[in-house]
Amino acid sequence: MPEDFSVTPYENIIKSIVLAREADNHPESWHPESWREFGCAWNAVAYRFCSCAEHDVAFTEAMKRPEKFSKSHEIYIQERELFCFFVSGMSVIESTCYALFAVGSMLDVRTFPIATPEDKRKINPEMTADKFGSAFASESISSILQQSIGSENYQEWKTMRNLISHRSAPPRTIFVGGEHHGEAVWGLNIQLDEHTTNSRRKWLADTLCDVLKAAETFTADCFVRAPGA
Numbered sequence: 752m753p754e755d756f757s758v759t760p761y762e763n764i765i766k767s768i769v770l771a772r773e774a775d776n777h778p779e780s781w782h783p784e785s786w787r788e789f790g791c792a793w794n795a796v797a798y799r800f801c802s803c804a805e806h807d808v809a810f811t812e813a814m815k816r817p818e819k820f821s822k823s824h825e826i827y828i829q830e831r832e833l834f835c836f837f838v839s840g841m842s843v844i845e846s847t848c849y850a851l852f853a854v855g856s857m858l859d860v861r862t863f864p865i866a867t868p869e870d871k872r873k874i875n876p877e878m879t880a881d882k883f884g885s886a887f888a889s890e891s892i893s894s895i896l897q898q899s900i901g902s903e904n905y906q907e908w909k910t911m912r913n914l915i916s917h918r919s920a921p922p923r924t925i926f927v928g929g930e931h932h933g934e935a936v937w938g939l940n941i942q943l944d945e946h947t948t949n950s951r952r953k954w955l956a957d958t959l960c961d962v963l964k965a966a967e968t969f970t971a972d973c974f975v976r977a978p979g980a
Contacts, residue, residue: 752797752800752801753800753801753804753956755804755952755953755956756797756800756801756804756956756959757956757959757960757963757964760960760963760964760966760967761793761796761797761963763967763970763971764793764854764963764966764967764970765793767967767970767971767974768789768854768857768970768974770974771974772786782856782857782860782865782866784856784865784866785853785856785857785860785863785865786853786857788849788850788853788856788865788871789850789853789854789857792846792847792849792850792853793846793850795842795846795850796843796846796847796850796959799839799840799842799843799846800839800843800955800956800959802835802839803835803836803839803840803843803952803955804952806832806833806835806836806839806948807836807948807949807952809828809832810829810832810833810836810947810948811945811946811947811948811949813825813828813829813832814829814943814944814945814947815945820925820933820935826923829943830920832948833915833937833947833948834915834916834920836948836951836952837908837911837912837915838912838915838916840908840912840951840952840955841908841909841912843955843959844876844899844905844908844955844958844959845875845876847959847962847963848874848875848876848879848880848896848900849874849879851879851883851892851896851962851966852865852874852878852879852882853865854966854969854970855879855882855883855886855887858973859886862882862885862886863882863886876896876900876905877900879896880893880896880897880899880900883896883897884896884897887969890965890969891965891968891969892962892965892966892968892969895961895962895965896962899958899961899962902958904951904954904958905958907939908951908955910939911938911939911941914938914939915938921937921938921939922937923935923936923937923943924936924937
């Protein structure tokens with residue numbers, strides 16, 4: 752995994768859940784669908800972060816080339832890497848929140864329904880934050896989820912993902928002459944340079960770290976005894 756991925760809390764979360772599940776004398780209380788959905792989403796968190804990191808590196812390298820704004824093939828490479836970066840990065844956020852919703856479902860299936868295709872389609876980061884805020888209001892994971900989802904960084908990421916995956920390849924403005932000669936802006940007035948994806952990756956990694964550490968504490972506390980034990 753990339754160095755900025757929070758491996759320890761990521762692994763500890765699933766360990767707490769697995770150990771509690773194995774020790775439970777009432778496995779039927781675990782709601783198999785909640786467990787299965789959690790496992791799939793948890794895998795996605797790691798896979799998508801790796802992908803996001805790879806596209807960050809590729810875009811940053813592309814922006815170091817002198818012909819970055821003068822050749823159509825170079826612009827295509829930048830567009831490809833930006834698309835994959837924002838899509839995979841948003842998937843990290845969505846998969847994390849989906850997995851946490853499944854964790855909530857293991858503890859309280861009525862508040863966190865996840866049994867039917869319709870249930871699963873309704874789950875998104877905002878819904879997860881709201882459900883945790885109402886069901887586990889005193890837990891730090893609830894406040895951290897709400898802060899993360901309410902941030903400008905999250906809103907930018909969500910808007911850009913929706914724009915590039917559902918609507919268009921945004922235009923770019925390249926400045927020739929004057930104070931901003933050689934610079935370029937794209938999409939939501941995003942500056943295109945060697946720091947475009949790297950700075951956003953840092954926010955993603957830091958935010959994911961905060962969420963995972965809070966979730967690590969939450970699962971360690973809640974799964975000391977398995978549900979129904």
